[in-house]
Amino acid sequence: MRIERRLRQPWWLTVVVPVVSILLAFVLSAIVLLLTGHPPLKSFHRLFDAAFIANGALTETVVSATPLVFTGLAAAVAFRMNLFNIGGEGQLYGGAITGATVGLLLAGTPSPLVIAGMILAGAAGGAFLAAIPAVLRAFFSTNEIITSLMLNYVVGLVLEYLIFDSHSYLRDTTGFEAKVFPQGKTLPDEATWSSWTIHGLVLPLGFVLAVVLAVLVWILYSRTRFGFEVQVIGDSPRAGRYAGMRTRRKILAVMCLSGAIAGLGGASQTGDFQHQLDPRALRQANFGYTGIVVAALARYNPFAVVLVALLLGGLTNAGFTLQGADFPSGLVGVMQGLILFCALGGELFVRYRVRFAW
Amino acid sequence: MTSPPSPAVALRGITKRFPAVVANDHVDFEAAMGEVHALLGENGAGKTTLSNILTGLYRPDEGEILLFGQRAEFQSPRDALDAGIAMVHQHFRLVSPFTAAENVVLGDHRDIGRSFLLRPRVIEQRVRELAGRYGLAVDPRARIWQLSVGEQQRVEILKALYQDARILILDEPTAVLTPQEAEALFDTIRAMAADGRTVIFISHKLNEVKAVADRVTVLRRGRSLATVTAAEATPRSLAALMVGREVEVGRRDEARGATGDAVLEIDGLWADGDRGEAAVRNASLTVRAGEILGVAGVAGNGQRELAEAIAGMRPATAGFVRVRGRGLRNGDPRAAIAAGVAYVPEDRLGTGVAPGLSLASNVVLKAYREPHVSRGPLLRFRRIRELASGVIDRYDVRTSGPHVPAWQLSGGNLQKVVLAREFSGDPVVLVAAAPTRGLDVSGIETVHAYLREAASRGLGVLLISEDLDEILALADRIAVMYEGSVVGERDAGLATVEELGLLMAGGESAD
Numbered sequence: 099m100r101i102e103r104r105l106r107q108p109w110w111l112t113v114v115v116p117v118v119s120i121l122l123a124f125v126l127s128a129i130v131l132l133l134t135g136h137p138p139l140k141s142f143h144r145l146f147d148a149a150f151i152a153n154g155a156l157t158e159t160v161v162s163a164t165p166l167v168f169t170g171l172a173a174a175v176a177f178r179m180n181l182f183n184i185g186g187e188g189q190l191y192g193g194a195i196t197g198a199t200v201g202l203l204l205a206g207t208p209s210p211l212v213i214a215g216m217i218l219a220g221a222a223g224g225a226f227l228a229a230i231p232a233v234l235r236a237f238f239s240t241n242e243i244i245t246s247l248m249l250n251y252v253v254g255l256v257l258e259y260l261i262f263d264s265h266s267y268l269r270d271t272t273g274f275e276a277k278v279f280p281q282g283k284t285l286p287d288e289a290t291w292s293s294w295t296i297h298g299l300v301l302p303l304g305f306v307l308a309v310v311l312a313v314l315v316w317i318l319y320s321r322t323r324f325g326f327e328v329q330v331i332g333d334s335p336r337a338g339r340y341a342g343m344r345t346r347r348k349i350l351a352v353m354c355l356s357g358a359i360a361g362l363g364g365a366s367q368t369g370d371f372q373h374q375l376d377p378r379a380l381r382q383a384n385f386g387y388t389g390i391v392v393a394a395l396a397r398y399n400p401f402a403v404v405l406v407a408l409l410l411g412g413l414t415n416a417g418f419t420l421q422g423a424d425f426p427s428g429l430v431g432v433m434q435g436l437i438l439f440c441a442l443g444g445e446l447f448v449r450y451r452v453r454f455a456w
Numbered sequence: 457m458t459s460p461p462s463p464a465v466a467l468r469g470i471t472k473r474f475p476a477v478v479a480n481d482h483v484d485f486e487a488a489m490g491e492v493h494a495l496l497g498e499n500g501a502g503k504t505t506l507s508n509i510l511t512g513l514y515r516p517d518e519g520e521i522l523l524f525g526q527r528a529e530f531q532s533p534r535d536a537l538d539a540g541i542a543m544v545h546q547h548f549r550l551v552s553p554f555t556a557a558e559n560v561v562l563g564d565h566r567d568i569g570r571s572f573l574l575r576p577r578v579i580e581q582r583v584r585e586l587a588g589r590y591g592l593a594v595d596p597r598a599r600i601w602q603l604s605v606g607e608q609q610r611v612e613i614l615k616a617l618y619q620d621a622r623i624l625i626l627d628e629p630t631a632v633l634t635p636q637e638a639e640a641l642f643d644t645i646r647a648m649a650a651d652g653r654t655v656i657f658i659s660h661k662l663n664e665v666k667a668v669a670d671r672v673t674v675l676r677r678g679r680s681l682a683t684v685t686a687a688e689a690t691p692r693s694l695a696a697l698m699v700g701r702e703v704e705v706g707r708r709d710e711a712r713g714a715t716g717d718a719v720l721e722i723d724g725l726w727a728d729g730d731r732g733e734a735a736v737r738n739a740s741l742t743v744r745a746g747e748i749l750g751v752a753g754v755a756g757n758g759q760r761e762l763a764e765a766i767a768g769m770r771p772a773t774a775g776f777v778r779v780r781g782r783g784l785r786n787g788d789p790r791a792a793i794a795a796g797v798a799y800v801p802e803d804r805l806g807t808g809v810a811p812g813l814s815l816a817s818n819v820v821l822k823a824y825r826e827p828h829v830s831r832g833p834l835l836r837f838r839r840i841r842e843l844a845s846g847v848i849d850r851y852d853v854r855t856s857g858p859h860v861p862a863w864q865l866s867g868g869n870l871q872k873v874v875l876a877r878e879f880s881g882d883p884v885v886l887v888a889a890a891p892t893r894g895l896d897v898s899g900i901e902t903v904h905a906y907l908r909e910a911a912s913r914g915l916g917v918l919l920i921s922e923d924l925d926e927i928l929a930l931a932d933r934i935a936v937m938y939e940g941s942v943v944g945e946r947d948a949g950l951a952t953v954e955e956l957g958l959l960m961a962g963g964e965s966a967d
Contacts, residue, residue, distance in 0.1 A: 322833045326824050329817070333810040340769060340799070340807050341821045342790030 101450050111448050112397070119444035123436040127429070130436075136426050145429070148419040149412030157300045158419070161371060163404075163411030165190070167308035168363025169389020170396060170403040171315055172224075176356040178319060178398050179332040183353060185231060185246030186360040187386025188253035189224035193361025195257060196223030198268055198282065198368045198375040201289035209288040213303070216289060216365050224361015225354040227253060232353030236346040242353070250386065257377045268375045282375035291369040304366030311359060312400040319400075328352060360386065395441050410434065462525030464489045464654040465510070465541075465623050470519035472505050479505035481678040482519070487623075487654045487671075492645055494657045494665040494686065496698055497675035498896035503658050506675070507625050510656075511543045512536030523623075542616035543625040548608050550600045556611045557583045557596035560618045586617050590647045591640065605756060606637040613644065624648065625656045630664055634754050635924065635957035642668045660698070660897070661925070662691035674698055699897045715932070716745035717780075719916035720766070720797075720885045725775035727758075727765040735761035737940035738775070743885065743916035748907065750931025750948070751920040754960050758940035759920045760802050763889040766918070767799040768792035769807075779885055793822055798883035798915075800874055802890045808874045809862040816844035816858035819877055847876040868899025875906050886910050889920045904930060924956060938962045 128138035149159055169186040176183035183189075197220035204212045227249060234240035260266045262280050270276040270283045291303040319325035331338035331345055338345050363385060372379060392410060396402035417430030463486045472480040480502045487493035497503050508514045510521070512530030521528045523539055530536045550559050557580045583596040592610040600608060609629060616624050626645070630638040645655050645668055659665050665672055669686040674697040681697055720743040729735030735758045743749045753759050764770035766777050771787030778784070785791035792799070801807040809818040820840050823829050829839055844858035851872040855865055862870060871891060878886065888907060892900040907930055911917050921927050927934055928948065935945045936959040944959045 321835060323824055323830050323835060324833065326817070326835055329813060330810045330821065333812040334806050336803070336807045337810040337821065339789055340767075340801060341824075342788075342793045344790075 101446075101452055104449060104451050115444045115448050116395075116441055119440040120437055122444075123433065123440040126436050126440070127433045130432055131426065131429070134426060136429075141426065141429065144420060144425065145413070145416045145433075149416035152419075154298070155415065155419070157298075158415045159408060159412040160299070160301065160305050161411075162415045163407040164302060164305040164308060164370065165363045165367055165383070165385040166388055166392050166407035166411055167305070167312065167404055168366065169360050169385050170392030170407050171308070171311055171389075171400055172356045172360035172363070173390045173393035174396065174398040174400060174403055175315060175319075175359060176352055177393055179328045179348070179352050180335075181235070181349060181352055181356070182243045183228060183231070183246050183356045184243055184390065185228060185249050185357070185386070186363075186389045187384065188246075188250035189227045189357040189360035190364040190367070190386050191250075191253045191257045191380055192223040192227040192357075193220035193364030194368050194375060194380055195260065195268070195364070196220055196361070197365030198285065201285045201369065202267065202283060205286040205288065207288065209290075209292075212286075212288045213291055213369065216291075216369050217307070217362065220361045220363075220365025221358040222361070224364065225358040227361070228353045228357020229350065232350045235353070236349040254377075254381055257375075257380065261375060261377050270374070282377075285368065285373045289369060290373060291366070293370070302366070302370040304363075304370040307362065307366065309404055311362070312404050315359075315400040324351075360389070363389075391438055395438065397445075409437075461489070462522070463487060464491075464524060465656075466522040467506070467510070468520050468522065470506065470509060470516045470521075472502075472509060472514060472516050478678050480509070480516070483675070483678070483680045485673055485680055486683070487656060489622075489654055490649050490652045491671065492649050492655045492657055492669045494659060494669035494672045495675065496659060496662075496665055496672050496694060498660060498698060498898075501675040501698075501896075502678040503675055504627070505678075507543060507627060507656070507658060510536065510623075510625060511541055537619060537621075540620065540622035541625070542619060542621035542623070544609065544612045544616060544627065544629060546627045546629075546631060548612050550608060550611060552601040553599060555597050555599050556594050556603070556607075556614070559600060559611055560596075560615050562615075564615075564619050582618065583614060586614055590617065590644050592644055605632045605754065606634070606640075609633070609641070610644075617648070621653070623654045623656065625658065627658045628660070629657070630659070630661065631922070632755050634960045635953055636961055638664070662694050662698075663925075665694065666691060695897070715747040716914065718742045719745045719780055720918060721776070721778040721781075722762075722766065723776045723778070725762070725765060725777065726773045727761050727770050728773055729758075729761055734773070735940050736765060736772075739937070739940070739942050740775075741918070741935055741942060741945075743918050745884075745914050745916050746911055747932040748911045748917040748919050748930050750927035750934045751918065751937055751942075752924055752927045752934055752956055752960060753920075753922065753937035755922045757937045757960075759922075759937050760889060761940075762937070763799070763802070763887050763918075763920055766792070766887050767797055767801075769799075769801075793881065796882065796884035798878035798881060798886045800871070800878060800886070800888040800891050802893070802920075804867065804870055804874060805863060809870060811863035812861055814844075814859050814861055815848070815853070815855060815865070815873060816840050818862050818873060819844045819847050819858075819880075821877060822881060823877075843880075847873060847880075851876045866899075868895045868902065871895060871899065871903055875903065879906075879910065883915060885916045885918065887918045887920070890922065891919070892921070892923070892926060900926075924953060924960075928953070936960055 131138040131141055148155055150156055169190060172186045173183065197216040200215045200219035201212060204215050230249060231242045231245035234245050235242040260268050261282055265271055268282050270281050293300050293302045319328060327343045327348055330341060331343060331348055335345055367380065368375060392403055392406045396406045413430050413434055421427060465487050467483060467485040470480050470483040483506060495503050505514065509516050512533040512535050528539055551562065557576065560583050561579050580596040587594055592614055594607055594610045594614065629641060633641060649655055657669055666686055666689065671683055672686050672689060672694065673683045674681045676698060722739055722741045725736055725739045726734060727736040739762055741749065751759055761770055765772045768784065768787055768789040768791055776783055779795040779797060782795065784795055805811045820829050820843060824835065829836055841858050847853060848855060853869045853872050855869060892903050895903065907917055907919060919930060931948050933945060934948055934951050934956065935942050936956060938960060
C-alpha cells in the first residue's frame with residue numbers, strides 16, 4: 099500500500115471528502131456509544147433534535163454559532179496568507195472590553211448610535227491587539243504564532259483585572275452584592291443589539307453581521323487586487339516581493355482585519371447576549387481557539403465557516419441542553435473531537451490517494 | 457579467446473512507472489570493470505530514476521540488476537552501498553560544521569566507523585592516502601564550510617572511495633566546476649577507472665561526455681536508445697540521438713547589429729548575502745541597448761545577489777543602479793519594474809512564479825495593478841484569462857489551460873511563462889539569472905531564441921550563467937565574477953575558454 103500525491107484534484111473531492119469524514123465521525127462515535135452501553139441511534143436522534151429541531155433549538159444554536167463565525171472568519175482571513183493569528187481569543191476579549199466601554203459611555207444617546215459605536219469600538223479594539231504581533235512580524239520577523247498566542251494570556255488577565263481586581267469603570271460597584279460577587283456594570287438598554295424574528299427563529303444582529311462579513315471577505319479575497327496579493331504572498335512571499343507587492347503592508351492589513359473581525363465577535367457577545375463585561379463566560383467559552391478549528395474544518399472558505407460554526411454551535415448547544423444523568427455527558431466532546439480528527443485526516447485524501455500494489 | 461568477463465554492472469529490461477509517466481521503459485545498460493560509461497539524456501529522460509534504482513532508492517517494477525554476473529536485489533540504499541555502489545549527488549550530502557575526514561567516515565558503517573570511538577588520526581591518514589592516489593587535493597582537517605564547491609565535491613568522491621565503492625555514479629558533476637576543475641575531475645575519473653572501478657557519468661553536456669567516457673548510453677523518454685563508443689561519436693551525432701533530431705551546437709552568430717546607448721549602469725555596487733557577508737563587492741557593469749552582456753562565474757560568487765540587487769529584491773549597501781540614466785530606488789522591486797527592468801530569477805518556482813497559483817494568475821503577477829487588468833479594486837478575470845490564453849498560444853506553453861497550477865508545468869514551459877510575462881511589460885533591460893538551469897535541450901533552445909530576440913528588439917540583456925558554453929553561445933561581451941567582484945571583461949569574439957576559466961578560478965588575468 100502506498101500513498102501518492104494526486105496529480106489532479108477532481109473538484110467533487112472537496113465536497114465528498116468532508117461529508118464522508120463527518121459520516122465516519124458519526125460511525126466512530128456510534129462505536130464509542132455502543133461500548134459504553136448507550137443506544138447510538140437514539141442518542142444521535144436526541145442530539146440532533148436538541149441542536150436543530152426542538153422548539154427554540156435553532157435559535158440557541160445560532161447564539162452558540164455567532165461568536166464562532168466571527169472567530170472562524172478571523173482565523174481564515176489570516177491563515178489564507180499563511181499568517182497564523184492564534185490571538186483570536188485575546189482579540190475577542192479586547193473587542194468585548196472596548197465594546198462594553200463605549201456602550202456604557204454612550205448611555206443616553208439614541209440606540210443606533212450606541213450600537214454603531216460599539217461595533218466600531220469592538221473592531222478597533224481587536225485590530226489594535228492584532229497590530230502588535232503584526233508589526234513585530236512585519237518589521238522584526240517575529241513568529242506571530244507565539245506573539246499572538248502569548249498576548250491572549252495578557253489580555254485575559256487584563257479582562258479579569260478590570261472586573262475582579264480593580265474598581266474600574268466597567269465594574270459594577272453599587273449595592274452590597276456587587277461588592278462581594280464582582281461583576282461588570284449592566285449596559286444601558288440603548289446598548290442592546292437589535293434582533294429579528296423569522297418564524298420563531300431569532301436572528302441576533304451579531305449573527306447577521308457575521309454572515310454579511312463572510313460575504314464581504316469572500317468578495318475581498320476572490321475578486322479584488324487585495325485578495326490577489328494575499329493569494330500570491332500566501333503561496334510564496336518571495337514571489338510577492340518579486341512582483342513588487344508591499345508585503346509588509348499586507349501583513350499589517352491582513353492581521354488587523356483578522357483582529358477586527360475577532361474584536362467584533364467580542365462586541366457582539368456583550369451587545370447581543372451578555373449585556374455586561376463577563377470575564378468568566380468569555381474565558382470559559384474558548385471562542386477564539388474554537389474559531390481556529392472552525393476555520394481549519396472550513397478549509398478557510400468564508401461560507402463554509404458559517405456552516406461549520408452552525409454545526410459546532412449546534413453540538414455545543416445540544417450538549418448544554420441534554421446534560422444530565424440519562425445522557426452520556428462526554429458524548430458531545432468526543433464527537434467534536436472525532437469530527438475534527440476525521441475532517442483533518444480526510445484532507446489527506448483530497449491531496450493524496452492510496453494505491454494498493456499487489 | 458575465452459568468453460568476456462561478465463560486466464561490472466548490467467541492467468536488463470528495467471521498467472519503472474510513476475503515476476502518469478513511465479520513467480524507465482525496458483532500459484538496458486551495461487558497464488564493464490574499469491570503464492567510464494556516460495549516461496546521456498535530456499532532463500526527464502530517466503537518468504535520475506535509473507541511478508536511483510541502481511543505488512537502491514527505488515525498486516524497479518520490472519527487470520533485473522546484475523552485479524559481476526550475480527543477480528542483485530536492493531531493499532534499501534544500504535544494500536546498494538554494501539554491494540559497492542556509491543553515488544555522488546549533484547547536491548552534496550555533507551555536514552558543513554564537520555571536517556572533511558569526519559564527513560568521509562560518516563557514511564561508512566564498517567570497521568573504523570563502527571567502533572564507538574573515532575580515531576581521527578587513522579582516518580586522516582587513510583583519507584590522505586586516497587586523496588594522493590586519485591589526485592583529490594583536500595585537507596582532511598578542513599571544515600566543509602571552509603571548502604570551495606570543487607573541494608566539497610572531492611570530499612564526496614573520497615567518501616565513495618573510502619567505502620571502497622566499485623561502481624561510482626557521478627550525477628552531472630561538472631555543473632558546479634570551472635573548466636580547469638572539470639579537467640582535474642576528469643583526471644580523477646580516469647585514475648579511478650584505471651584502478652578497475654566503474655564510473656557511471658551522468659551528463660547532458662556533449663563535449664564532456666566525449667572527453668571522458670569510453671562508451672555512451674543515450675536515454676530518451678525513458679528508453680535506452682543506443683550505446684555508442686565515445687571515440688566514434690561526434691557531439692552532433694550524440695545531440696541528434698539525445699533529442700531525436702538535428703540541433704545546432706555552435707557559437708553565437710557573429711556580427712549582430714550595432715548596439716545603442718547604455719540602458720543599465722551598475723556603479724560600484726555592494727550588497728550583502730543571506731548570511732550578512734559582502735556578496736557583491738564593488739561591481740561595475742554597463743549594458744547597452746541591443747547587446748547581451750554575459751556574466752560568467754562559478755556558482756556562489758555573487759552573481760545571484762547582483763541580479764537581485766539590480767531587481768530591487770536585495771538592498772544594495774553602496775553604489776548605484778541606473779536604468780536609462782535614472783537611479784533606481786534601492787531595495788524596491790516595484791521601482792525596478794516601473795523603470796523597465798524585467799527579471800528572470802534563478803529560482804523559477806517560488807520567486808519567478810507562485811507555484812500554487814494558476815498559470816493565469818502568474819501571467820498577471822506583475823500586471824495585476826494595471827488598468828487593463830483591473831477595474832478599481834476589482835480584477836477583470838475575463839481579461840486575465842484572455843491574456844493567459846494568448847501567452848499559451850504565442851509561446852507554445854504545453855498545458856491543459858490557464859487554470860492549471862504553475863507547479864504542474866515542466867521547467868521549460870514555466871520559463872516560457874516567466875519570459876512571456878517579463879516581455880509583456882515593455883522592458884528596457886532584461887536580467888536573466890541562470891535562465892536555462894534544469895531545462896532540457898529543446899527548452900534551452902527556446903530560451904536562447906527569446907534572449908536573442910530580446911536583444912535584437914533593442915533590450916539590454918544581462919545574462920548570468922554558470923554554463924560557459926551558454927555564455928559563449930549568446931553573449932556579445934563577457935564579464936567574469938569572482939568572489940563578488942567583476943574580475944574581467946572581454947569581447948566575446950576575443951575571449952578564450954582557458955582565459956575565462958582562469959578568471960573564474962580567481963587567477964590573474966592578462967590585463
